[in-house]
Structures are given as structure tokens and as C-alpha cells.
Amino acid sequence: MAVSVALVEAPAVAAAPMSYWRTVAWRLSRDRATLVAGGVLVLIALSAVLAPWLAPYDPSAGSIRLRLAEVGAPGHVLGTDEQGRDMLSRLLWGGRMTLVAGLTPVLVALVLGAGLGVAAGYVGGITNTLIMRTMDIFYAFPAVLLAIAISGALGPGLANTLISLSIVFVPRVVRVAESATVQVKGLEYIAAARASGAGVRAIVRHHLLANVLGPILVFASTQVSLSIILAAGLSFLGLGVTPPAAEWGLMLNTLRQSIYVNAIVPALPGLAIFITSMAFNLLSDGLRDAMEIRG
Amino acid sequence: MSRPLLEARGLRKHFPLRGGVLQRTRAWVRAVDDVSFEVAPGETLGIVGESGCGKSTLARVILRLIEPEAGELRFDGEDVRAASPSRMKRLRRDMQLVFQDPYASLNPRLTIEDAIAFSLLVHGTPRREARERARAMLGRVGLDPGLHGRRYAHELSGGQRQRVNIARALVLDPRLLVLDEPVSALDKSVQAQVLNLLQDLKTERALTYVFISHDLNVIEYVSDRVLVMYLGEVVETGTAEALAQSPKHPYTQALFASAPSMDPDRRMDRLPIAGDPPNAIDPPSGCRFRTRCAFAMPRCAEAPPPWVPVGATHDVACYLYQAEPVSVA
Numbered sequence: 001m002a003v004s005v006a007l008v009e010a011p012a013v014a015a016a017p018m019s020y021w022r023t024v025a026w027r028l029s030r031d032r033a034t035l036v037a038g039g040v041l042v043l044i045a046l047s048a049v050l051a052p053w054l055a056p057y058d059p060s061a062g063s064i065r066l067r068l069a070e071v072g073a074p075g076h077v078l079g080t081d082e083q084g085r086d087m088l089s090r091l092l093w094g095g096r097m098t099l100v101a102g103l104t105p106v107l108v109a110l111v112l113g114a115g116l117g118v119a120a121g122y123v124g125g126i127t128n129t130l131i132m133r134t135m136d137i138f139y140a141f142p143a144v145l146l147a148i149a150i151s152g153a154l155g156p157g158l159a160n161t162l163i164s165l166s167i168v169f170v171p172r173v174v175r176v177a178e179s180a181t182v183q184v185k186g187l188e189y190i191a192a193a194r195a196s197g198a199g200v201r202a203i204v205r206h207h208l209l210a211n212v213l214g215p216i217l218v219f220a221s222t223q224v225s226l227s228i229i230l231a232a233g234l235s236f237l238g239l240g241v242t243p244p245a246a247e248w249g250l251m252l253n254t255l256r257q258s259i260y261v262n263a264i265v266p267a268l269p270g271l272a273i274f275i276t277s278m279a280f281n282l283l284s285d286g287l288r289d290a291m292e293i294r295g
Numbered sequence: 296m297s298r299p300l301l302e303a304r305g306l307r308k309h310f311p312l313r314g315g316v317l318q319r320t321r322a323w324v325r326a327v328d329d330v331s332f333e334v335a336p337g338e339t340l341g342i343v344g345e346s347g348c349g350k351s352t353l354a355r356v357i358l359r360l361i362e363p364e365a366g367e368l369r370f371d372g373e374d375v376r377a378a379s380p381s382r383m384k385r386l387r388r389d390m391q392l393v394f395q396d397p398y399a400s401l402n403p404r405l406t407i408e409d410a411i412a413f414s415l416l417v418h419g420t421p422r423r424e425a426r427e428r429a430r431a432m433l434g435r436v437g438l439d440p441g442l443h444g445r446r447y448a449h450e451l452s453g454g455q456r457q458r459v460n461i462a463r464a465l466v467l468d469p470r471l472l473v474l475d476e477p478v479s480a481l482d483k484s485v486q487a488q489v490l491n492l493l494q495d496l497k498t499e500r501a502l503t504y505v506f507i508s509h510d511l512n513v514i515e516y517v518s519d520r521v522l523v524m525y526l527g528e529v530v531e532t533g534t535a536e537a538l539a540q541s542p543k544h545p546y547t548q549a550l551f552a553s554a555p556s557m558d559p560d561r562r563m564d565r566l567p568i569a570g571d572p573p574n575a576i577d578p579p580s581g582c583r584f585r586t587r588c589a590f591a592m593p594r595c596a597e598a599p600p601p602w603v604p605v606g607a608t609h610d611v612a613c614y615l616y617q618a619e620p621v622s623v624a
Contacts, residue, residue: 020404020447188400189410192463195358196414197387206413210404 027290034286037279044276048095055089060244068262079265081251082258087265091272094246097158098276101240101247102228104162109169110220116170117177118212122185122204132178135171143168147230151239161240165230169223176219180212214291221284225277232273248273298372299333300503301357301390301471306330306366308349308356312576322576326352327363328527334471339497339504341518341535343511343550345572349527350507351395354475357505358392359383370471388418391464395476397456401448407433408444411463418467432462437492454485458492465496473505478513490517511550515539520608523547526575526583528599533609543611546584582613590615 028034047054062083066073069080071087078087120131138146150164184190185208193203232249234240241247243254248269255266308327311320326349334340344350355361357368359375368375370390378386394400401410408429415425430440436458448456457477464472477493478486490513497504508514514521514535521538523531523546531544542548572587573579579586585595594614603616 188394188396189402191355191360192392192394192400192460193402193413193417194360195387195392196417196463196467197384198413198417202417206405207402211402 024290028286031286031290033282034290037282037286040275040279041283044095044279045099047092048099051089051092051096055086055092057086057089059085059089059093059246061085068258068265070262071264071268078268079262081255081265087268090246090251091248091268094248094251094269095272095276097235097241097245097247098228098232098249098273101158101161101165101231101235102224102276105165105169105231106220106224106227108162108166109173109223110216112166113170113173113220114177114213114216117174117216118181118204118208120174121178121181122200122208124182128178131174135174138167138171139175143226143230144233147234148237148239151234156239156242158241158245161231161234164234165227168230169227172223173216173220177212177216180215181208184208184211218284218288218291221280221287224284225280228273228277228280297336299369300336300338300371301334301505302367302369303333303357304331304367306353306356306363306368308352308361308363324575325527325578326575327356330366330524330527330529332522332529332532334503334505336470336503337501338519339506339517341514341521342505342507342524343509343514343521344524346509347572347575348524349575350509350524351475353524354392354473354505354507357473358387358390360392384418388467389469390471390473391467391469393457393460393464393472393474393477395479397453397460397480398448400460401456403448406445406447407438407451407459408440410448410459411466414463414467428466429462432466433459435496436462436465437488438462452485453481454489457481457485457489461489461492461496465500468500469502471503471505473507475507476509477506479508479510486513493517523550526572526578528583528612530584530613531609531611533606533611537606537609543605543609543616544584544613545588545590545615547611549587 062085063080064084066076066080066084067082069076069084071077071079073079076086076088078091080086081090116131116135120128141149147164147168150167151160154160154164190203190207193207198206231240232247232252235247235249236253238253241250243250251269252266252273255269259266306327307329309323309325312322312324313319314321328349330349330353332340342350342353352361356363359368359378363376366376370386373386375383375386401407405413408426411429411432412422412425415428416422420428430444433440433444438455438458443451443455443459448459451459457480461477474493478489481489493504494517496502504517506514506517515538518535521533521535522529523538523544525546531538531542531547538547539551542551573583579596581597582588582591582595582600585591588595592614600612600614602610602612604610605616
């Protein structure tokens with residue numbers, strides 16, 4: 001009896017085919033580590049967006065009498081920095097800067113890089129050589145060095161940080177987009193679409209992009225954590241956001257001399273950077289696993 | 296015989312092998328070299344040869360998915376190579392291709408129904424009608440539109456996917472179907488089902504087939520006439536029957552000798568050829584088969600052998616049959 005029940009049930013279960021994105025969502029919903037990382041990121045993003053309302057103090061208003069208060073000091077839950085500014089308020093405001101400086105370059109790189117990479121991969125020939133060899137020039141430098149060099153040349157400031165980091169990430173995305181495009185372009189369903197008489201635009205839109213964007217997106221998501229660290233690094237070196245604005249990397253720099261006076265407060269911005277970039281890493285790992293296409 | 300539906304004269308496709316920083320051409324892969332044939336309406340032309348002999352390239356050249364360097368290609372009298380882009384788009388409805396790999400030939404992000412309907416949408420069929428015709432076509436190739444239509448390729452078996460491929464090619468109502476190893480990736484039992492389906496569809500829709508395979512048994516079963524290819528060249532053509540009964544070219548003989556046969560009378564004592572075919576980058580001079588041929592003579596290296604008629608519609612390119620035919624058996 002049990003067998004016949006199974007036989008009846010099997011087609012019913014199979015009769016509900018899931019679209020690709022629903023499969024991905026379903027897989028993500030079962031991946032606990034990714035869910036936790038995603039939750040942490042949502043909290044960080046919310047705290048950054050709501051900083052003006054959440055922050056108990058003005059992030060740039062200091063008090064000489066209250067410098068380097070311990071964590072848990074009355075009125076200052078996370079203590080104060082070397083100028084007596086409230087750490088909690090500065091961390092909340094700093095998160096805005098760090099997230100903007102970390103996410104924007106990756107988004108810019110995603111749009112530009114995917115466009116250039118798909119074009120290079122699909123058109124091939126001289127176009128490919130031109131685009132890819134130009135990218136190689138940028139790729140030849142280590143990411144940190146390139147970011148420092150460009151930021152150094154452009155001068156400090158948030159806008160210049162965004163530009164220099166975008167230049168760092170575009171070539172990386174182009175490479176992934178190009179290789180994914182070349183691989184998909186050689187598959188028979190693209191040839192089949194050509195044989196049906198479809199033009200380049202229809203093929204790219206319906207057959208190529210749908211199969212190429214997944215891997216590009218996953219790769220870009222892995223770069224967010226690096227971008228956050230680089231943005232903080234540039235600020236730390238005085239090449240990024242300028243004082244007195246709050247930014248985690250910059251806070252780390254100004255607090256570093258105070259580490260012998262109070263070891264915990266100077267570590268807080270570092271901890272924030274660590275947690276955020278870790279969460280982005282875990283999320284992109286989960287995303288990659290969930291998006292793996294079945295044969 | 297009426298006007299051939301497809302006519303190829305001296306088709307040639309050499310792929311450049313590029314290398315170095317400047318992407319200079321270092322060598323040429325001679326994938327298709329001076330290939331000529333005709334396919335009459337309603338006929339099945341089989342093309343057989345080892346892997347790497349240029350069969351798949353030829354299939355793509357016929358459909359102009361790969362542009363040949365030289366040669367003439369006529370479909371129903373019309374010069375295909377000279378067709379304008381808009382004319383070519385129209386021609387594509389008349390000649391379709393079924394691919395070898397049932398896994399790589401379906402877009403993993405489209406439902407089966409959408410994959411088939413896409414061809415129709417390209418040609419301006421309204422979405423609703425395209426979907427209906429796609430579903431009807433699915434039914435015709437033996438799949439249940441209700442059960443399979445909304446599924447994705449990875450949810451189907453190899454045989455089912457190949458049926459989808461056939462449906463996609465046929466939904467445009469082509470007159471010529473080029474089948475590039477359509478059953479090679481399938482199990483034997485599924486092969487038979489798909490072959491029978493193809494035969495039924497051919498009769499039902501008055502189709503003309505160019506059937507490419509490395510499997511002689513399959514070729515013999517489906518073809519009216521057969522083209523034997525070796526390293527980009529045609530070495531022998533004839534009716535399937537003539538070729539099976541008295542293969543003339545040493546290569547064709549070797550192919551038949553190496554094909555497993557269930558018929559004891561057809562088993563040959565001769566050793567099939569050994570080794571891999573030489574590289575198509577730098578093929579042997581003269582007759583390309585001479586390096587593996589048991590009957591190679593000095594003159595085989597000098598110039599390519601001319602075509603010699605050995606039957607009413609049976610031709611072979613081999614020196615063994617020139618002037619005074621020498622018996623090989």
C-alpha cells in the first residue's frame with residue numbers, strides 16, 4: 001500500500017517545477033549561516049540609514065573633559081574617542097560612509113564591467129583584444145597599491161575614493177564577465193538561436209544575459225567585503241574621507257595612538273569593519289552555493 | 296530528377312589558428328575542403344565519418360552559422376551565401392538544425408515551451424499563438440505539453456531533451472532539417488525511439504534530411520544516399536545500399552569493417568584501421584587517407600585522387616579505381 005501511495009504522490013510533487021530564481025530563494029532560505037550574515041547586514045544597513053535618529057549625540061561634537069571614556073561610561077555606552085566624541089554616534093554615522101564607499105564602487109564596476117565584459121566576450125576579435133588588454137594594464141597592479149596610487153593622484157575625499165575604487169574593481173568584473181560570456185557563447189543553444197534567425201540583441205537579451213549575469217553577480221558580491229576594507233584602508237591612510245567626518249577606517253587611524261590608554265575603544269571601528277566585511281563574505285558564499293546551476 | 300533542394304559546390308572552411316601577441320595566423324585547420332553534394336527533395340543524405348572529420352562544421356556551414364570561404368550553396372535554387380540579412384532570416388525558417396548535445400543545446404533559464412516558442416517570436420508570431428504552436432509541437436514529438444511545457448531543461452532526460460530540440464527545429468515548418476549527430480548522446484533504446492520519430496515526422500511533413508553521424512548502423516538505417524567524409528574531404532558517395540554492399544574506398548571499407556554488425560555474412564576478416572586520423576592542421580599531401588591506407592601507392596602522395604564512377608550513382612575518390620579498376624576484395 002505504501003508503494004502505491006508513493007507512486008501516486010511522486011508526479012504530484014514533480015508537477016510543481018520551480019523557476020530558477022525561486023529555486024535560488026528556496027535554497028537560500030535553508031542556509032542558516034547565510035541567513036545570519038544577511039540578518040547582520042540588514043541590521044548594519046538599517047543602523048547606517050537611521051543614524052541621524054539613532055545616534056544619541058552629534059558625531060563631531062567633542063568634549064575635552066570626556067576624552068577616551070571607557071566602554072559603558074555613563075551617557076556613552078561605547079565610550080568616547082580621543083576628542084571626547086561619542087563612539088556609538090560616530091560608529092553609526094561612520095557606517096554610512098563605509099557602506100557607501102564600499103558598495104558604490106562595486107555597483108559601478110558591476111554595471112560598467114558587465115557591459116564591457118559581455119561586449120568583449122560576445123563580439124570577440126579586435127574588440128576583445130582592445131578591451132581585455134586595457135583591463136590587464138589595471139590588473140597588473142595589486143588592488144591596494146592601485147587604489148592608493150589613484151587616490152594619491154586625485155587627492156583625498158569621498159568622491160575620489162569612489163572613483164579610485166571603481167577603477168580597481170571594473171577590470172576584475174570585466175574579466176569574469178568576459179570569460180562567462182565566451183563560455184556561454186560557445187554553447188549550442190546560442191547557435192540554435194542564431195539558426196532560428198534571431199538577431200544579436202534578441203540573443204544577448206534572452207539567451208546570453210540570463211546565463212551570464214548569475215556568475216557576474218556572485219563575483220561582484222565577493223568583492224564588496226574587499227571594497228569595504230580598501231575604502232577603510234584609504235581613509236586610514238588619510239586618502240579617503242576627510243576629518244572630521246566619521247568613517248570607520250579614519251576612526252581607526254585617529255584612535256590608534258590611544259591604544260595604550262584605552263585598548264578597547266580604539267578596537268571598536270576595526271571590529272565593525274571586520275563584522276561587516278565578514279558578513280558580506282558569508283552572504284556571497286551562500287549566494288554562490290544557491291545559484292549553482294544544476295546540469 | 297527534379298531540382299535539388301540543397302546544392303553545395305566546392306564548400307571550403309579553414310579555421311585560422313592564431314597565436315602570439317598580434318594574433319597572427321599560424322596555421323589553418325582544414326575542417327571542410329572542397330565538399331560538393333546535392334540533396335533532392337524528400338531525400339535523406341547521410342554524412343558519415345570519424346570524429347574531427349569536419350561533419351559538424353559542414354552542418355554549420357550549410358546553415359551559414361559558419362561562413363565558408365569558398366564554394367557555392369544553393370537552397371531551392373537560391374544562392375544562400377549571397378542572401379541579404381533579411382532574406383537570410385526568411386531562409387532560416389526553411390532550413391533548421393538539430394544539435395548533438397541535448398544538454399548544451401537548451402537554454403537552462405527558459406522553460407521548454409519558451410525555448411520552442413522563441414524561434415516563432417523571432418519571426419514575429421504573436422506570443423499567445425507562438426506558445427500554442429510550441430505546445431502543439433511538443434505533443435507531436437511525444438511529450439505532454441501539460442506535464443513538460445513549463446519545465447526546465449534540467450528536469451528532462453536526454454531523450455526528452457532531444458525531442459524538444461527536434462520540436463524547436465520543426466516549429467518553424469522548415470523544408471530541410473540538418474541533423475548533427477542527433478542520437479549519438481542517447482542510449483540505444485532511446486536512439487531507436489528518436490530515429491523512428493524522425494522517420495515519421497519526415498513522411499508526415501515531407502521533410503528533407505541531411506543526417507550526420509559517426510554511426511554506420513544509424514546512417515544505413517536512415518539514409519537514401521551517403522557521403523563518406525575523411526579529414527574534411529568527401530571520399531565516397533553512393534546509395535546507402537551500394538555502400539553497404541560494396542564499399543569501394545579503403546576508408547569506407549575500414550569503416551564498415553569496424554562497425555559491429557549483427558549479420559554474420561557482413562562480418563569482415565580485414566582489420567579495421569588503427570590509430571587516430573592525422574591532424575587536420577597539416578593534412579597529408581595527395582590522398583589524405585594514404586597514411587592509414589593498406590593500399591597506399593607512391594602516386595597517392597602526389598596529387599589528390601580524381602573522382603571515379605564505380606556505379607550508377609556511386610563515386611569514389613581513389614587511385615585504385617582509376618583507368619583499369621583493381622579489385623580490392
